[in-house]
Amino acid sequence: MSLLEIKDLSLTIHGTQILKRINLSLAPGKIVAVTGESGSGKSMTALAVMQLLPNGADAEGLLQLDGQNLLNQSEAEMCALRGAAIGMVFQEPMTALNPVKTIGDQVMETILIHRAVPPAQARARAEEVLARVGLPTDRFPMTRFPHELSGGQRQRVVIAMAIALRPRLLIADEPTTALDVTTQAQILDLLKGLVTEYGMGLLMITHDLAVVAGMADQIVVMRHGEVVETGATEHLLRHMQHPYTRMLFEASGHQVNLPVAPEPRPLLEVENVVRDYRLPRKRLFDAPGHHLAVDQVSFTLNRGERLGLVGESGCGKSTLTRAILGLEEVQQGRISLDGQPVFTGHKPNLAVRRKMQVVFQDPYGSFNPRHRVARLITEPFHLLETPPTGSERQDRIAELLTAVGLSPDDSSRYIHEFSGGQRQRIAIARALIIQPELILFDEAVSALDVSVRAQILDLLVELCETYDLTYLFISHDLSVVRTITDRVLVMQAGKIVEQGETEQVFTQPQHPSTRTLIDAAPSLPEIGQGAA
Amino acid sequence: KSDITIAMQLEPPHLDPTSAAAQAIDSVVYTNIFEGLTRFMGDGSVVPGLAESWEISDDGTIYTFKLRDGVTFHDGTTMDAEDVKFSLDRATAEDSANAQKALFAGIETVEVVDPLTVQVTLKEPNGNFLFNLAWGDAVIVAPESIENIKTNPVGTGAFTFADWVQGDSITLNRNPDYWGDQPALETATFKFISDPTAAFAAMMAEDVDVFDNFPAPENLPQFEADPRFQVLVGSTEGETILSTNNKQEPFDDVLVRQALAHAIDRQAIIDGAMFGYGTPIGTHFAPHNPAYVDLTGNSAYDPEKAKALLAEAGYPDGFETTLHLPPPSYARRGGEIIAAQLAEIGIKAEIINVEWAQWLESVFKGKEFGLTIVSHTEPMDIGIYARPEYYFQYDSTDFQALMETLNSTTDPDERTRLLGEAQRLIATDYVNGYLFQLAKLGVAKAGVQGLWENAPTAAIDLTAISWDE
Amino acid sequence: MSRNLILGAALSSLVLLAALVSFVWTPYDHAALNIPAKLQPPNTQHWFGTDHFGRDMFSMIMVGARTSIAVALVAVGIGMALGVPLGLTAAARKGSWLDEVIMRGNDLVFAFPSLVIAILITAVFGAGAINAIIAIGIFNIPVFARITRGAALSLWEREFILAARVSGKGAARISAEHILPNVANLLIVQGTIQFSLGILAEAGLSYVGLGAQPPTPSWGRMLADAQTMVSFAPHLALIPGLAIIVTVLGLNLLGDGLRDWLDPRIRVARA
């Protein structure tokens, strides 16, 4: 008998159709993964089960938990079910916890609110649960506040809260998206362990197909509020029916072929660079703390080379980017481009800056919302002594917009009129407009849906062919780095621990931390083309 | 009922009547705590105070005062001739802080004849000397208690100082050892309510029993109509005038001043600013004084004539000047009306509202003004017109000579004649614009008796007040 | 467009209209005394009645609107003209001594009791509209400096600013080109709120006699004049009071409406 049974669930919010006749079922001890691109309705499905839909939402259909239709429950009855029969884990561990309450209180609250055990025992119960999720009280006292824990640890607290009463159903909405790969692997292991141990059903929401493939017993693929395909994992992977599913999997593992790199000729030289952040004193007469964000980093980037930089979150990748761009001065070491230092006498060297551009991660925050595209992408002209004007300028704009797959007419539109992928194209156009010698991509594709990401990667390859790009590609997504770079640097805690030909590093990692990184990354299975 | 709460507008800065000009001090302490050798009565007459009687030498320069026997200060020390000598010497001393030092300027010596007799020798005869001694600035104080007089006044009066809640009230208690008749009241509280609205509210809510000098004449009809209250309308010594800077162009031209005088509609000012309370005056003299001459016709309201005079003086299109207004409503409201009236004949008077301190600094001391409105509340003060350095700067040798003659004249009829001449002289010189005699507007609960109707000096004489049972 | 915006705009423009029309037309000369006709309640000749000098209240309210608006507007202008550049500078030089000085200076101005200082200023330099403007304006400076800095700081973290820096633009240029336009909405909304506070402050100062001087009418002084007469001529206090309330209410609603309309995310400091 199934634990959760969703039949023909439809949802409108203020009259807008959000979900269309969703069907899904989940048995105890099993994991069902719901996947699909952003906005496809994954979270809304989960919230519908919890009956925590936003104002104005109207659900229809059947939503059964153990034979009980949740849509008919009163709010009070739902309160009794939430936390006790259904637990939920959210995506963002940084904000999912109340910052002003201790973690112990927050875990105990689940227990106390349902009066599951006498208050005296609640503490013991909470300790037990925290220990189960890997936060034993001797090392992580219950009096800690959320901000005293790392992201992964916080996510464990959220999970502890959700499972404190051993609900029959656990819903996890993108539980690992905000975490780095190593932490992600640990959390996924924890969830899998809980399912088998407690026999609960896990409804797991993720857009990461590699995770899906590795975890789920059953996969549900959604698009535009509809379930396009569903089936047991093994079977579905092998016999994909719907073109969208196929596209999704292909895009996830999208491979590109880079043109051959020219003969190595040093362009960017980074020597023993140190960037040390001074932290405020902990106590009045203590020496101020330090944080070595970049620690004695040296490497050379050759002209025409596509270099990758990978590493866990917070290992110093962005800091290094800023140092190379001359946005921040470094404490030690030298960075030079084409033999010229980026910093001379505490001032960034304009002549060098002219040769570099950057593309950032956030397709939404990278543009001044008040300027038109033409003005946005010509901003780097400011670096030139004689920026092109008049028709020359128009021609450049048109050329670049065409090059990144947009139309010259787009130049008079505002940025909010573009989708995330289009915005990233505009960001690339902006980086290319002064034909820099070097482009830095800092997590440039991380925020994009897989299908869009695949398009951007294709675009990059195309541009490499036309413009002979040299770039430093920073990402925590190993599969992307693997296909889009020639050589890769692995960074850990501010240091470069390994570097080499990309394929070589991935197949024969030398440094233990590289190995951990690669092992932790979930990998996409070979999908069975044969049976298609 | 033997207690009373009396409200007044201003709080005294301290309680020493002999070292400050603030009238609020006199209101609280005059005849209640401190007494002088002579004193004013409510009708303005001067009667014996601590001096039982006196003799004046034939040449008018030696006054011999016989003091009352058995008078003690509130601290138990006796009041005798030494105290009188101390008080007068203190007022005339080089470093005296007395605000009316001029009152005592004529004193040559003060001698103790015996404990109850004092002889005062004047430099020259002064017909006003007994009058001067009745001022609050001339009260008798004791050397024993002088140190703390400002916060703990010790006098000989029928009431002793009990408590002062600064910013709020002062309480006096009956003095059981008083030499005279015991007053009807046991305690009296003076409450300070400066805001006219608050004054109205407090009276209406019966928070206070008496309001001395009620600041909002517009509210009086309501009190009149209410049987719970009585309204006392009397007169003060305050000649309210449009003071003119006689040394400043164009006011140094008598034609301009005359034009000014004819441009002013007194009745409109009395109605508009004082809601009808006040007596029009045509010169600087109190109408209730027997020597008063009605000269209002001399400066009757006649804007056409005013315009013609202005043109004659060479200002056919008028001119611009300033009008400094101190805080009382007679000035602030009267000023608005006057500015409007002057505008009719082309004079643009810029209204500048000032606090008293600024008024003293810039108008009175600095003489930086064109026009200002102020009520001169000192009794019998026409003498200020003989002082060319006085802020309105009237400098007339004729007038100065007239005053000198007056001072040395003792014959009452002659004095009246001279005073009349003085009044006419300043009126025809149009020294200032003469508006009205300030009314004393008192409001009290219906049962209160014995309040002063007029105000010959700023005083709230508690000794006569009682409740009608 | 929200209900707030429409109602706020309607009320505010009503007041503004009254002020503008008063330049060319008022039912009576607002300064003309007519003492025999004093204290009339509202009637067909004098829609809002007459005051204690027999002046027409309707005309005085119209001209008073002019005074209120002028004082508050210029005061807000001063606050913006000085506060915004200070806030932009502080944000651009975040953490530097300049930032520190500007922010400490702000705190210091905030620490002064504004009404007391306004009274002091007018007492020192004389009562009058100009000094009221200065007194109110001074306290507007830190409001704008602080809110500009706050908003600018979060903008400086945004990637488009980083992109502009990569394009070699200096702090001044970035502040003018990127930061200012993006804080403009916020400033407009805050400006509306400060405007309404300015109207209240002007009324308060005039009420204690330190605002615009007679014969220039001012709502606050009309209230002060009316005080002792409320009990027998309530229209004298009610009408200027309502004028203030309508204006402030209108501006506040307008501010709220503008905020929702321009950008639902921006925060406005209101104290």
Next chain:
Amino acid sequence: MLRYALKRLLSLILSLAVASVVIFAVIEIAPGDPASFMLGVNAQADTLAALRAELGLDVSKVERYFNWVGGMLVGDFGTSYTYRTPVSQMITDRLWVSLPLALYALTLSTLIAFPAGIYAAARRGKPGDLAVMGATQLGIAVPNFWFAMMLVLIFAINLRWFNAGGFAGWENGFWTGLHSLTLPAIALALPQAAILARVMRSALLDILAEDFMRTARAKGLSRRQALWRHGVRNALIPVLTIIGLQFSFLLAGSIIIEQVFYLPGLGRLVFQAISARDLIVVESVVMLLVFAVIMVNFLVDLAYAAVDPRLRSRT
């Protein structure tokens, strides 16, 4: 935490020092001589000089500044020019009115604002919310002195439930004192309550949109439980700032209200002192108020730390 507190303390002292210079400078350029004000129109030059010497007005400004500051450091605020009593005594007396009034008004405004704000936030967009928000809009728009006038008219003159003004004094009993502060406190509190309620509401709405509120609901807390257990405390942070600001405002900003109700409070003291050119009183009271504001801000900062553990561990 300690370092944070010490650092704040240092900047606090610096601020006070700058403030004292500013205050002294502004007040010293004020025209009007206290001595001539005290002696009135008929005073003579030698008398004036004598009084000026007695008041200590005859030494240089710099010397006077240091005398003043030095005195304040040891608790001696000097002697009032007009009242001739120690300023510290006057301030203490007045504080017994102003401080209770400020606290009373603050209590009232909090008691009104919290429920109103929470109610409105919980009922966002519903008629109840609209009604509360409409009322607060009105509350903000009403000038408090006008409101005070109306209160006096209705409750003191017509209904005679309260005294029209004045302060009965604490020595007549706590309730008598409180009774005479009630109308002024209401006049002060309502506009403040309107502001506070709005801040409370918007702070709560911000919190309600936070992820952890959803987490709380997912645990099985009802909307109301989540609001009270997780919402209110977090919303206190912005609310505390406003309360701090309001307290300082109430302490000093009640000048006009004290005028309307003729309360012998600090506000009226400054107002009178300004009119009387009692410079030393003005200087000292303004300095005290600045000190109070700075201290309150300091305390509010410390209170944040009590509410928000994130600030506690931040050095």
